[in-house]
């Protein structure tokens with residue numbers, strides 16, 4: 358016989374436990390999505406997200422899981438055939454790279470090991486070989502969940518900077534944002550993405566990305582852009598476009 362007392366805590370490689378305050382925040386009627394209150398809610402959340410990523414750059418909210426935000430980042434800054442360097446340390450950065458390949462990027466995996474973090478010196482050496490700057494973006498996960506590897510994003514950022522290579526530095530923080538330090542601007546990250554269901558302890562279903570000015574410049578010429586993910590589409594004066602359509606009101610309350 359199994360006896361259970363108290364509430365059940367999720368401890369799985371997936372969504373985390375939601376606090377009662379978060380659950381209660383959703384238990385109310387929907388807002389009018391065309392109201393000033395809705396605009397205030399979005400503005401506040403977008404500001405808070407940029408603060409959480411520690412960037413002066415803009416943040417975006419998607420009705421999607423982490424896989425969606427991967428696609429959001431790639432489609433906004435890449436063009437067909439762009440070379441992308443994936444820093445392997447487990448399943449997730451490689452999964453992000455597979456998405457890039459399926460979308461038409463030319464993906465190279467910098468071989469790593471599931472039992473150790475990415476070595477910044479190896480990233481530096483590979484970039485120094487790329488004299489023609491063919492590599493347009495570098496993908497890495499801060500915590501590569503399936504292997505449990507924690508990458509030193511600051512050190513990788515320093516290694517990239519030391520080469521003077523212009524590739525965009527793109528970081529997956531799905532399993533780390535809100536759990537450990539993350540300093541997007543200070544560490545030289547151009548675009549960061551995350552999800553709602555882990556460190557933020559809110560329901561699965563939202564994902565986020567933040568982009569600095571350099572990424573926004575490259576975005577203007579990126580040809581993998583599609584309407585739902587497109588940052589420019591979300592900048593319009595019409596608030597409705599901030600979510601590419603109807604706002605996910607209750608997930609925002611959470």
Ligand SMILES: Cc1ncc(COP(=O)(O)O)c(C=O)c1O
Nearest residue numbers: 422423424449498502531532552
């Ligand atoms: C580091 C990392 N990246 C991406 C994902 C994919 O996120 P999702 O399952 O929300 O699509 C996960 C999921 O656990 C993850 O841990």
